[in-house]
Ligand code: ARG
């Protein structure tokens with residue numbers, strides 16, 4: 001029986017009994033063995049209850065020696081993994097020597113070896129794998145770090161802050177770094193290795209000259225231009241939009257190929273997954289380029305929202321992550337197409353966060369308890385957290401919101417703050433009353449808003465009501481303020497007299513709009529102003545109307561999606577007679593045709609309007625969903641569209657094909673359309689599609705076209721498929737990020753034998769459990785492939801459970817991220833539901849599970 005790790009509760013927070021004003025770290029670096037001498041200046045925290053001991057967290061470092069004030073300590077003991085030292089006076093110097101084995105660190109937390117270099121990842125609790133330390137975000141310290149090691153292995157030595165000294169000692173060399181800004185241990189970082197930099201500079205609004213470096217392996221330098229440009233744009237944008245200026249003379253970014261997440265905002269020394277640094281047209285898609293820009297921005301924006309103001313405890317994670325995601329979303333909106341970015345962000349929210357909110361892992365954006373904090377780096381904390389702050393911005397207006405964020409940055413600079421501090425600053429600065437709005441921080445679950453529109457005595461009468469659904473451990477919830485942007489369209493002129501913001505803050509409310517001779521058409525939740533689901537009985541003809549005429553691009557997209565979702569849900573449930581089915585598809589085809597013909601649209605937006613809703617999203621709309629049935633209906637609608645709009649789509653393709661490669665919105669839009677046309681063709685005429693895709697593949701001068709073509713080909717059993725897959729591998733076998741694509745395209749394919757393919761790929765010489773990008777490319781690709789994962793045999797579920805069990809001892813954080821896919825069992829039809837549950841039980845019964853996986857599996861079983 002695995003013993004349950006303890007539950008940590010938000011309400012139990014107490015300040016740490018000691019302050020650590022200064023920390024000195026001395027690293028003697030080696031790949032197999034690194035020795036660390038940590039010197040901590042500690043003094044009693046006047047704001048905390050005094051204790052006779054200091055607790056220094058540890059997670060495995062070997063304790064070599066311990067001294068207090070240069071001699072023996074009054075006493076010390078191990079309490080589990082922690083070192084507890086007796087301290088009698090009010091201020092002391094503690095010196096701790098530890099040893100660790102970076103090359104044996106497969107968890108990629110703490111200090112580890114990647115590709116011959118050494119790097120760190122300390123958020124959330126990785127620092128304790130390096131040395132014993134009060135490893136909690138409310139203990140801020142000023143760090144001075146000396147790094148030394150063999151010059152040949154580690155020609156470059158990097159740490160937070162500024163380099164203050166360096167020297168040589170035979171074959172060894174050393175560098176000393178000082179970071180003037182007090183920080184919590186999770187923001188500590190060092191990197192040592194054979195690296196080269198793209199170097200540039202940025203002059204801040206107050207004239208500070210900042211040196212910028214993007215460090216990569218030799219040979220990758222040409223692929224760092226986009227990252228550097230993105231960094232400079234981020235710095236400029238944060239000055240202009242949030243008034244934030246950078247505060248050091250140096251900003252380093254390092255790309256590493258073994259990384260659990262996207263990137264990390266360590267002060268002055270961001271460590272990035274290579275996936276979010278390296279990009280050029282030959283090897284990165286348009287989506288990859290956008291990903292680099294977004295993540296570079298995200299980590300940069302953390303310098304204020306995260307580093308200058310950090311979190312008091314990990315329950316406050318959304319304080320920095322929700323706010324920083326909002327900031328990176330607004331940045332990307334400003335750099336590219338605002339509506340398309342908004343649509344993409346909503347798609348991520350609905351695809352990843354709504355399922356969290358409606359499943360066994362539901363938690364508020366500010367959780368109340370956890371066993372392993374790594375499990376709470378979720379779409380809820382990040383993406384719903386961003387939506388919650390976006391709602392404040394919508395209600396306040398941009399100008400007032402900026403007053404609120406200015407006050408927040410001013411009031412809490414240098415502090416470890418709480419979500420409550422943020423809300424209060426917005427309240428005071430923006431002049432909002434957020435008393436009831438605070439419920440968004442404590443109540444989990446996606447609110448459902450029911451909408452009715454009537455016409456009475458020359459007035460449009462809008463009745464709204466809300467339900468916040470029960471979630472595990474939370475029932476009987478209170479109504480929350482839900483800001484909904486609406487417009488009422490006149491049916492004749494297809495115009496409205498202005499957008500309005502209505503805030504539904506009770507269970508049910510009625511809003512009256514005079515001056516309507518007949519029932520208008522309602523456009524609601526425009527720009528997705530609130531992260532809720534809308535349920536309404538709207539005539540299909542009204543959806544067609546909005547899909548044609550809505551002047552809010554998001555609402556127009558939404559109408560198009562609703563039209564298709566409504567049809568596919570009804571069809572999958574077997575609710576459609578032949579006539580209804582025909583009428584439904586006719587409406588969809590008519591609306592799509594008008595989208596194709598609309599000259600006012602740009603192609604990026606046109607591509608969104610022409611895209612079908614994902615299978616996952618449709619599945620979410622149905623109780624006891626049958627994925628096989630939904631898959632068939634979706635494919636059949638795709639085929640109908642492909643057939644009915646064959647000529648129009650073909651003309652779109654030809655027009656797009658004539659646009660030469662560039663990173664302009666026009667060229668990106670053209671590429672999006674080309675692959676979209678192939679997707680429809682693949683359903684309606686697979687042989688023809690295979691030829692077209694092979695043609696696109698062969699003449700591609702960029703990865704977007706090439707990957708798009710190959711994606712379509714992987715689903716079509718054909719000679720073209722085999723040939724191009726082989727070509728792709730041979731062409732790019734030396735580029736790990738592109739080989740990842742090769743794995744994931746096959747894992748995500750609609751091919752009937754996808755399970756066999758995945759099993760074979762797991763045996764491929766390039767597959768390894770040690771590299772998270774590779775693991776994710778094969779198995780995340782598969783886990784989100786409803787066609788493979790939900791195969792009727794249950795084999796897909798077994799495959800993912802086997803993976804979790806094998807990966808757990810190697811990389812627990814990554815293993816645990818696969819559990820939620822099995823956790824969806826309650827939403828599935830009974831046979832699949834039982835098979836999924838069975839796999840969760842099999843994992844739970846394993847003799848030894850990590851804290852990460854243990855927590856996710858137990859919560860998923862409920
Ligand atoms: N703070 C990082 C970011 O969002 C993510 C770090 C995640 N670390 C973890 N152990 N889960 O930019």
Ligand code: ZN
Pocket residue numbers: 298302320321324
């Ligand atoms: Zn972040």
